Amino acid sequence: MDQAPGSPQEPQGTHGLPSCYRHPGRETGISCTRCERPICPDCMVSASVGFQCPECVRTGSGTGHSPTANQPRTLAGGTVEADPFLVTKILIAVNIAVYGVVLALGDRFVAEMELIGLARSPQLGGEIVGVADDEWYRLITAAFLHQQVPHILFNLLTLWFLGRLVEPALGRTRYLAVYLLSGLAGSALAYLLAAPNQPSLGASGAIYGLMGAFAVLVRRTxxxxxxxxxxxxxxxxxxxTWPDISWQGHIGGLVAGGLVTLGLVYAPREHRTLVQVGTCALVFLVTVVVVLARTASLT
Known part of the structure; x- marks a missing residue:
């Protein structure tokens, strides 16, 4: 996306680049991530993602007169928190806690929580199990489930790396929405395309969603x-190329994370909440339709 120019009155450089709004005549290719006015190196203030102008750093997200007008805001309009990585820490803790339950309860617990379309479970006495058997909870529980130490270590290290980049840029609520919708979409695509008796588990779908979110954030800034x-x-x-990988879960999460983040960071300010909620709702609705269609084909 091309950088947005400032106001129509701001001088333009001879080569088409806008000039810094505080220093007319200084061409720049960088704009403030909040107000989108062009800023030169002397005016740039580093933010969690990109740079901000001195006024936005000083006054927060806007020039309105509401009580929250002077509160600092993230790129997506969320509140800047004292601990910008809290949700990432909680997600890591939840994954570790679930892994502890797996160690304590063993294969039977995994068989009850992993993603599977429709099959007979040897661990559960040969009974019919799966999302197609109305066990929709598997679409989300599988995204917090791990069995091997290398698997959970790799996923949680990647979550920590990406979470520290994405959560501060989106804010807690929006970041959590990206994570959960990506995990759900990854499970839904695996349910749609994988064999109905093929089990899968792991946080990879949600983590690939953060990867898609990060790509959008870098492009946006x-x-x-x-x-x-x-x-x-x-x-x-x-x-x-790696064996025993659910590519469907990875691709589903990647696409969902990118799409949700597009709606979050490109939403116009005057309709930001409507566009952001609508984007999340649309991705969720498409996921539900995919699950319903696959269930109908299996039953």
Whole structure:
């Protein structure tokens, strides 16, 4: 996306680049991530993602007269918190706690919580189990389930790395929405495309959703996309070449995370809440339709 210019009255450089709104005549390719006015290196203030102008740093998210007008806001309009990584820490703790339950209860617990479309479960005495048997909870419980130490370590290290980049830029509520919707969408695509008796589990779908979110954030702030493209390429290579990987879960999470984040960070300010809630609702609705369609085909 091209950088947004400032007001129509702001001088333009001879080469088409806008000039810093505080220093007319200084061309710049950087704009404030909040107000989108062009800013030169002398005016740039580092933020969690991108740069902000001195006024936005000083006054927060706007010039209105509401009690929250002077509160600092994230790129997506969320509140800037004292601990910008709290939700990431909680998600890691929940995954570790569930892994502890797996160690304590064993295969029977896994058989009750993992994603499976429709099959007979040897661990549960041969009974019919799966999402198609009205066990919709598996679509989300599977996203917090791990069995092997390398699996959970890799996922949680990646979650910590990506969470520290994405959560401060979105804010707690929006970040959690991206995570959960990505995990749910990843499960739904696996349910749709994988064999109905193929079990899967792990937080990878949600984590790939954060990867998609990070790519959108980097693009939104006009930063260098090359490292992100390299990261995505390596991740997709791993997805399609490593054995016993649910590529459907990875792709479903990646696409959902990117789409939700697009709605969060490109929503116009005057309709921000409506667009953001609508985007999340639309992704959720599509996920539900996919699950219903697959269930109908299996039953």
């Amino acid at each position: 006009n930063l260098d996309m090359r490292p992100v493209v390299a990261l995505l390429a390596l991740s997709l290579l791993f997805t399609f």
